[in-house]
Amino acid sequence: MAGYSDPGFDTLALHAGAAPDPSTGARAVPIHLSTSFVFESSDHAAALFNLERSGHVYSRISNPTNAVLEQRVSALEEGIGAITTASGQAALHLSVATLMGAGSHIVASTALYGGSQNLLHYTLRRFGIETTFVKPGDIDGWRAAVRPNTKLFFGETVGNPGLDVLDIPTVAAIAHEAGVPLLVDSTLTSPYLIKPLTLGADLVYHSATKFLSGHGTVIGGIVVDGGSFDWDGPAAAGRFSELTQPYDGFHNMVFSEESTVGAFLLRARREGLRDFGACLSPHSAWLILQGIETLPLRMERHMSNTARVVEFLASQPFVSRVGHPLLESHPSHALAERLLRFGARGAGSVFSFDLKGNREQGKKFIEALKLFSHLANVGDCRSLVIHPASTTHFRMSDEALAGAGISQGTIRLSIGLEDPDDLIDDLKRALKAAEKAGS
Amino acid sequence: MILNVNGHDTYCYTGGKPFNPAQPTVVFIHGVLNDHSVWILQSRYLANHGWNVLAIDLPGHCRSAGEAPASVEQAARFIGDLLQAAGVEKAALVGHSWGSLIALQAAAQLQQRVSHLVLVGCAFPMKVSPALLESSLNEPEKALRMINVFSRSTLCAPPSTLGPGTWVFGGGMALGRRVLRSNPSVNVFHRGFQACDQYAGGLQAMADLSCPVLFVLGSQDQMTPPKAAQGLIQAGQAAGKAVRSVNVPVGHHQMSEAPDDTLFAIRDFLRA
Numbered sequence: 001m002a003g004y005s006d007p008g009f010d011t012l013a014l015h016a017g018a019a020p021d022p023s024t025g026a027r028a029v030p031i032h033l034s035t036s037f038v039f040e041s042s043d044h045a046a047a048l049f050n051l052e053r054s055g056h057v058y059s060r061i062s063n064p065t066n067a068v069l070e071q072r073v074s075a076l077e078e079g080i081g082a083i084t085t086a087s088g089q090a091a092l093h094l095s096v097a098t099l100m101g102a103g104s105h106i107v108a109s110t111a112l113y114g115g116s117q118n119l120l121h122y123t124l125r126r127f128g129i130e131t132t133f134v135k136p137g138d139i140d141g142w143r144a145a146v147r148p149n150t151k152l153f154f155g156e157t158v159g160n161p162g163l164d165v166l167d168i169p170t171v172a173a174i175a176h177e178a179g180v181p182l183l184v185d186s187t188l189t190s191p192y193l194i195k196p197l198t199l200g201a202d203l204v205y206h207s208a209t210k211f212l213s214g215h216g217t218v219i220g221g222i223v224v225d226g227g228s229f230d231w232d233g234p235a236a237a238g239r240f241s242e243l244t245q246p247y248d249g250f251h252n253m254v255f256s257e258e259s260t261v262g263a264f265l266l267r268a269r270r271e272g273l274r275d276f277g278a279c280l281s282p283h284s285a286w287l288i289l290q291g292i293e294t295l296p297l298r299m300e301r302h303m304s305n306t307a308r309v310v311e312f313l314a315s316q317p318f319v320s321r322v323g324h325p326l327l328e329s330h331p332s333h334a335l336a337e338r339l340l341r342f343g344a345r346g347a348g349s350v351f352s353f354d355l356k357g358n359r360e361q362g363k364k365f366i367e368a369l370k371l372f373s374h375l376a377n378v379g380d381c382r383s384l385v386i387h388p389a390s391t392t393h394f395r396m397s398d399e400a401l402a403g404a405g406i407s408q409g410t411i412r413l414s415i416g417l418e419d420p421d422d423l424i425d426d427l428k429r430a431l432k433a434a435e436k437a438g439s
Numbered sequence: 440m441i442l443n444v445n446g447h448d449t450y451c452y453t454g455g456k457p458f459n460p461a462q463p464t465v466v467f468i469h470g471v472l473n474d475h476s477v478w479i480l481q482s483r484y485l486a487n488h489g490w491n492v493l494a495i496d497l498p499g500h501c502r503s504a505g506e507a508p509a510s511v512e513q514a515a516r517f518i519g520d521l522l523q524a525a526g527v528e529k530a531a532l533v534g535h536s537w538g539s540l541i542a543l544q545a546a547a548q549l550q551q552r553v554s555h556l557v558l559v560g561c562a563f564p565m566k567v568s569p570a571l572l573e574s575s576l577n578e579p580e581k582a583l584r585m586i587n588v589f590s591r592s593t594l595c596a597p598p599s600t601l602g603p604g605t606w607v608f609g610g611g612m613a614l615g616r617r618v619l620r621s622n623p624s625v626n627v628f629h630r631g632f633q634a635c636d637q638y639a640g641g642l643q644a645m646a647d648l649s650c651p652v653l654f655v656l657g658s659q660d661q662m663t664p665p666k667a668a669q670g671l672i673q674a675g676q677a678a679g680k681a682v683r684s685v686n687v688p689v690g691h692h693q694m695s696e697a698p699d700d701t702l703f704a705i706r707d708f709l710r711a
Contacts, residue, residue, distance in 0.1 A: 004594070005588045005589070005591050005592075005661075006584075006588045007594070012594070015594050015595075016594050016595070016606075017594065017595050017606075018594075018595050019593070019594070019595045046487075047484060047487070050483070050487060051480075051483060051602075052454075052480065052483045052484035052487050052488075053480060053484060053698070053699060053702070054480060054597070054598035054599055054600070054602050054603070054605075054698055055597075055598050055603070056598065056603060062598070062602060062603035062604065063603075064603070066603070066604070067598065067603035067604050068595070070603065070604025070606075071594075071595065071596075071604060071605070071606050074604070074605075074606035074609055075594070075606055075608070075609070078609060078612075079606060079609050080601065080605070080606055080609040080610040080612075080613045081601045081602075081604050081605040081606050081609070081610065082604050082606070083604060084604075226609075226613065227609065227610065227612075227613030227614070227617075228613060228616070228617075230617070251455060252455065253455060254455075257452060258452075258476070258479055258483075259476050259479060259600065259601060260474055260475075260476040260501060260614055260617055260618075261476070261610060261613040261614050261617055262476075262600065262601040262605075262610065265601045265602070265604075265605075266601060266602070269602055269604075270602075
């Protein structure tokens with residue numbers, strides 16, 4: 001079917017969650033820069049606080065502009081609803097903090113963004129939550145890592161920056177056998193390239209800073225619930241008392257009884273945003289919405305430009321390795337072909353490669369680039385470059401770096417939307433400069 | 440709250456409030472492939488405004504044990520048994536879609552024991568196309584998508600069942616999958632649709648009613664269009680029944696696409 005009742009992805013990217021503003025006729029989504037919202041009456045106020053009626057009270061908990069973004073990303077991910085957060089890291093923390101407390105355990109992929117690895121390996125440990133890291137392709141390892149107190153499996157759609165593709169259906173099946181949900185970070189792929197919830201994941205989050213916004217102007221995050229995990233089902237075996245038992249911090253509400261499919265979102269908003277407070281500014285939500293409107297167009301260009309750059313780098317004698325699943329030599333090539341919407345071509349435009357030179361030559365390479373900007377971000381419309389071992393992943397041990405597929409000579413690129421010939425020219429000159437520096 | 444009805448555990452959502460014998464009671468009855476949670480806002484509000492609420496999972500659905508009803512009449516008898524088990528002498532009945540037919544039939548059977556009847560997204564006859572019936576049995580995911588597409592009227596629902604940021608379409612899909620999965624022995628999707636399709640007692644039930652009736656119809660409802668309720672409405676009016684009708688500006692997801700409009704219609708009717 002097609003049309004307003006069953007729109008396709010590109011239509012949802014423009015229309016989901018929004019309509020012309022009924023009070024002003026504004027066609028674009030208005031920015032509701034208001035901390036709070038007037039109650040119609042005392043009864044209305046009480047009903048909103050007690051979840052008898054739905055609406056906005058205070059912008060830390062919800063906001064009309066943010067709600068548009070939440071509906072839109074939910075629609076694109078095929079979820080039941082979402083919560084916007086101050087950053088992608090805040091979305092990860094909100095997910096973890098909603099599902100567990102001290103004494104809990106997470107099984108996570110080794111191929112994670114450095115910030116996520118820090119949170120799991122160092123910070124959450126301080127709060128009594130331990131994590132066992134497993135190579136994303138080590139299927140037996142995921143199963144073996146489960147403990148009686150495990151509450152969550154966690155991985156990235158394509159690992160940063162090695163692009164190890166997570167076998168979501170298989171890892172989700174193991175998680176569900178163990179009675180725990182699978183949370184997936186889909187920042188590098190966006191829902192245009194893969195929809196983890198349709199492959200078996202239960203929760204998905206984004207650093208909306210990256211491809212969703214696409215313009216390098218805003219920090220934001222969002223977590224989407226697929227509504228698929230049965231928090232008080234037999235497999236869960238009482239693991240999720242936060243969702244299935246009366247919560248005296250919120251009217252003794254039993255979230256899984258209030259909503260058969262939405263218990264996670266109910267608690268995450270009513271406790272997590274209320275108490276931890278990592279909410280998204282409505283202005284930031286609006287900027288991210290501007291980006292999502294062109295997400296399909298941008299992702300197409302990201303893919304085609306990436307294919308050109310990968311092909312170029314793979315042909316260069318001074319390059320020892322190109323880590324993109326487009327190449328049949330990449331360990332995730334077959335999995336990418338199978339799981340991603342556009343096959344290996346859609347495995348993202350953030351990837352790494354290794355120069356044959358030493359660290360100094362790597363430095364020279366980065367400094368010689370003129371179009372690629374040397375900075376700590378990905379998913380911008382402009383092309384970016386960074387040296388992970390000394391920046392984004394610098395707190396990781398050599399062993400952890402190796403586990404994430406990063407060496408001292410690894411360089412990470414985020415391919416933007418420029419003319420691909422210009423990007424290749426920029427890389428060509430920088431490679432020459434680096435090669436020359438070694439002679 | 441769990442009630443033992445006919446030897447089986449029956450789940451009743453009470454809006455977080457204990458049962459108070461001094462208060463009137465309202466029973467909420469869900470439709471095909473739904474459960475109590477479709478009423479989360481309306482039922483929680485009433486539970487906090489002077490009503491005992493019993494928002495049930497029908498037998499064989501989600502948290503309730505027992506055999507899933509195979510007909511409207513069978514489900515209606517269950518409602519009578521439920522009131523008995525709860526020790527409720529008189530109750531208002533509110534039903535959605537298939538649940539509206541169950542409520543109508545139960546009200547006709549229970550006579551003075553029903554104080555008010557609210558029929559949300561109601562049609563009679565409630566015929567289901569042969570293609571959809573067949574799909575519900577053999578391709579339930581496809582059929583589930585079809586009914587959620589037909590039920591939707593907007594891409595931007597107001598803050599809804601899960602608060603702001605609820606994607607109603609996704610919620611309907613996820614709940615349908617969960618309800619279907621909750622009963623491994625019976626396809627409750629197909630069984631519920633068959634019960635809707637085969638129900639022939641609507642006009643007689645309307646003629647037998649002894650309580651006031653409110654129809655809450657979605658003006659853009661493609662599953663149970665308002666015109667498909669007119670026969671019942673006119674039959675009730677012709678028989679001198681107290682029949683009222685309210686249109687809400689949405690489709691078949693009245694409770695989630697127009698939660699406040701639906702609540703106010705029910706609340707004001709129950710107060711009257």
